[in-house]
Amino acid sequence: MQYYTDINSYQGLEKTAVTLGKFDSLHRGHQRLVKSIQSYAQKKNVKSVVFAFDINKETLLTNQERRNHLETQVDCMIQCPFTKEIREMEAEAFIEKVLVEKLHASYIVVGTDFHFGHRKRGNVEMLARYAEKYHYQLDVLNKELYQGREISSTYVRAALAEGDVELANLLLGYPYHMSGVVEHGKRLGRTLGFPTMNIIPADRKIVPRYGVYTCKIWIEGEVFTGIGNVGMRPTVTEEKRVLLEVFVFEYDGDAYGKNITVEFCAFERPEKKFDSIEEMKRQVDLDIAFGKAYFQE
Ligand SMILES: Cc1cc2nc3c(=O)[nH]c(=O)nc-3n(C[C@H](O)[C@H](O)[C@H](O)COP(=O)(O)O)c2cc1C
Numbered sequence: 001m002q003y004y005t006d007i008n009s010y011q012g013l014e015k016t017a018v019t020l021g022k023f024d025s026l027h028r029g030h031q032r033l034v035k036s037i038q039s040y041a042q043k044k045n046v047k048s049v050v051f052a053f054d055i056n057k058e059t060l061l062t063n064q065e066r067r068n069h070l071e072t073q074v075d076c077m078i079q080c081p082f083t084k085e086i087r088e089m090e091a092e093a094f095i096e097k098v099l100v101e102k103l104h105a106s107y108i109v110v111g112t113d114f115h116f117g118h119r120k121r122g123n124v125e126m127l128a129r130y131a132e133k134y135h136y137q138l139d140v141l142n143k144e145l146y147q148g149r150e151i152s153s154t155y156v157r158a159a160l161a162e163g164d165v166e167l168a169n170l171l172l173g174y175p176y177h178m179s180g181v182v183e184h185g186k187r188l189g190r191t192l193g194f195p196t197m198n199i200i201p202a203d204r205k206i207v208p209r210y211g212v213y214t215c216k217i218w219i220e221g222e223v224f225t226g227i228g229n230v231g232m233r234p235t236v237t238e239e240k241r242v243l244l245e246v247f248v249f250e251y252d253g254d255a256y257g258k259n260i261t262v263e264f265c266a267f268e269r270p271e272k273k274f275d276s277i278e279e280m281k282r283q284v285d286l287d288i289a290f291g292k293a294y295f296q297e
Pocket residue numbers: 184185186187188189190194196198212227228229232233234235236245246247270271272273274280284287288
């Protein structure tokens with residue numbers, strides 16, 4: 001997949017099948033759009049392009065994760081920073097300059113509520129109006145629903161804020177996850193009988209409700225199960241730094257310095273400030289039993 005972080009550096013001359021939006025989460029609705037450009041591109045022998053506006057706020061997928069998700073699915077991804085120039089470009093100019101002159105779009109697919117251009121004046125009606133003039137085919141997909149409600153990144157964020165990772169995973173169509181290099185902690189967990197792998201969430205990455213979750217952990221291509229806590233560990237530190245710590249079942253290697261991915265499976269309980277480390281240890285023993293039972297079922 002070709003990857004661009006700036007529309008001006010795109011110099012392709014081929015015709016393209018394009019989908020546009022923020023694509024923060026690549027949820028099940030987004031995935032239908034991606035499938036549409038894939039199949040059009042295959043049928044008509046054009047290039048499939050995902051054009052994602054990078055609005056530079058907290059995200060469900062980091063730019064690297066979004067890129068990894070799409071790597072084997074489309075020919076090209078443009079992660080376009082939401083600059084003043086882009087923000088203030090009139091919608092008609094965006095169609096002409098970006099979609100037609102830059103991307104040579106012969107197919108465009110978006111959801112019913114797609115808006116673009118200065119003051120969000122551009123919409124699907126405008127795209128439809130210009131289709132004949134600029135010789136592109138427009139497809140507008142109805143919003144993918146889950147139990148009657150429209151799937152959106154906003155909906156996924158709300159589910160995560162409540163700790164409902166099971167719902168978030170259903171909306172996404174893949175497990176919500178976090179990756180990072182395993183850091184050294186205080187090494188207290190080891191002395192308490194639950195050594196943990198600690199990772200610092202990537203910059204801007206949305207963290208689910210602070211608490212304890214059953215998890216799957218990918219380490220060097222192998223998957224393990226475990227129980228993890230995401231939060232600030234108020235029992236042991238006053239530091240205001242968010243950390244994800246997982247106790248991985250049946251792992252006795254040394255993971256320090258390795259890049260791991262932690263998938264959230266189910267919420268067990270909120271993070272808590274315990275009165276003593278002993279009290280916390282008793283609870284963590286229960287958490288571990290909960291996690292093992294969860295994965296045995
Ligand atoms: C399953 C699990 C549950 C945890 N729950 C809490 C909690 O409720 N409150 C808290 O302050 N820390 C919690 N922690 C974090 C521990 O305080 C931390 O893992 C321990 O202090 C060891 O830290 P270390 O990796 O720096 O040695 C939890 C950790 C795990 C693995």
